[in-house]
Amino acid sequence: MTWTDATLEDLVLLQRGFDITKAEQRDGQIPVxxxxxxxxxxxxxxxKGPGVIVGRKGSVGTVYYCETDYWPHDTTLWSKDLKGNDAKFVAYFLRTLNLDRFDTGNSNPTLNRNHIHGQPIKKPDLPTQQRIASILSAYDDLIENNRRRITLLEQAARLLYREWFVHLRFPGHETAKIVDGLPEGWTHCSFAQMAQYLNGFAFKPRHLGENGLPIVKIPELKAGILEKTPRYEGSEVPDKYLLNDGDLIFSWSGTLAVDFWNSGAAxxxxxxxxxxxSVGFSAAFLLVAIRECMPVFMGKAVGATMKHIRRSALDEVMHLLPQGHILADxxxxxxxxxxxxQLLRAQNQKLTRARDLLLPRLMDGRIPV
Structure with a gap:
């Protein structure tokens, strides 16, 4: 295993991407x-793939690896010349450099390739690069496989919901009696009747710090706890605002979204x-139902700068509900x-933590391979 002194340009030559608008794109399989x-x-x-792509504008310093041929957008830099290095290794290596620290933009974050090409690095030989990439890829392959399984499980829940509650092909629908246009025993119910909705705590700047439990906002609902996630350590916040794994969260302002929380106490x-x-309803049912009715909620959103729904929308949006045994099923x-x-998400969190612990240690030679 040989590591040599080099500059980033000895590892990869980055080039600005190519502009293309949504209107100019045509149906195909090439990722933009x-x-x-x-x-x-x-x-x-x-x-031509494989290649490495780095965020140049907007999300500065993000790093992506693409196995296939691709179109690097103008907001990125792409690996014009890998200098004989392993593409996967280069992608992993770039993720350790915190490239966002080279932001040269004012109002719009920007990464200038000329500011990073000369950065001094230590570069291992190609066989070492390939072994390191193989170790890290094993984690990413497991994570991606779990993501695909999650997608299939969520799709199964969604299709089952549509079959029963939209198309009304529920168990026993063939013999169900129709009364006033509905299967007998089915009624309309508002979302306000199906659950209680607690709005989060209005944190002030004095509450925000680096210690204590993380504070969940819309970005955390989407991506889990982030480096920039603020934390709170104190006694001013009532316990009712505590979150635990499995709690259902509904974002009603800005980006309307709903999901389970699974990143620990917050x-x-x-x-x-x-x-x-409420009694008789499961969190899983509510998750699928809210997601499927989200277009209706969006239609009731108000606000000029930031769209949001009023609490009254929970009384106004109605849902068709069956007899007790069908809902229970x-x-x-x-x-x-x-x-x-939830189990697969928990596995992915553990795999991600393990990979992220290994990454810098493999990249600086602390762990021989």
């Missing part, structure tokens, strides 16, 4: 990779509801599916 990742697909590739910020199911089936989802 922006600084935020794969946002769309096109029928023409600009670059505090709930305002603009998010903690959803507690769906609760059971959906809960089983989402129990598996």
């Amino acid at each position: 990779i922006s600084s935020s990742g794969v946002q769309s697909y096109h029928n023409v590739a600009k670059v 505090y709930l910020n305002q603009h998010l509801f903690k959803v507690t199911p 769906f609760n059971h089936r959906a809960s089983e599916l989402y129990d598996q989802v």
Whole structure:
């Protein structure tokens, strides 16, 4: 195993990407990779894969690896020349450099390739690069496999919901009596009747610090706890605002979204509801139901600068509900599916932590391979 002194340009030569608008894109299988990742697909590739893409504008310093041919967007830098190095290793290596610290933009974050090409690094020989990439890829392959399984489980819950509650092909629908246009025993119920909705705590700047429990806002609902997530350590926040794994959260302001929390004990910020199911309803049912009715909630959103729904929307949006045993059956089936989802998410958190602990140690030679 040989490590030599070098500069970043000895590892990879980065080039600015190519502009393309959504209107110019045509249906195809070629990923268009922006600084935020794969946002769309096109029928023409600009670059042969495999390759490495770095966020240049907006999400500065993000790093993506692409196995196939691709179109690097103008908001990125792409690996024009890998200098004989392993593409996967280069991607992992770049993630250790915290490239966002080279931001040269004012109002709009920007990464200038000329400011990073000369950075001094230590570079291992190609066989070492390939062994390191293989070790880290094993973690990423497991994570991606779990993500695919999660997608399939959530899709199964969604399809079951649509079959029973939208198309009304529930167990026994063939013999169900229709009364006033509905299966007998089915009624309309508002979302306000199906759960209690606790708005999060209105944290003030004095509450925000680096110690204590994380404060969950919309970014954390999407991505879990982040480096920039503020924390609170104190006694001013009532216990009712505490979150634990398995709690259901509904973002009602800005980005409307709903999901289970699964990143450990935390505090709930305002603009998010903690959803507690009423008797007879499961959190899994409410998750699927809210997601499927989200277009209706969005239609009731108000506000000029930041769209949000009023609490009254929970009384106004109605849902068709069956007799008790049918709802209980769906609760059971959906809960089983989402129990598996939660287990897979927990596995991915452990795999991610293990990979992220290994990454810098492999990249500086502390762990020989």
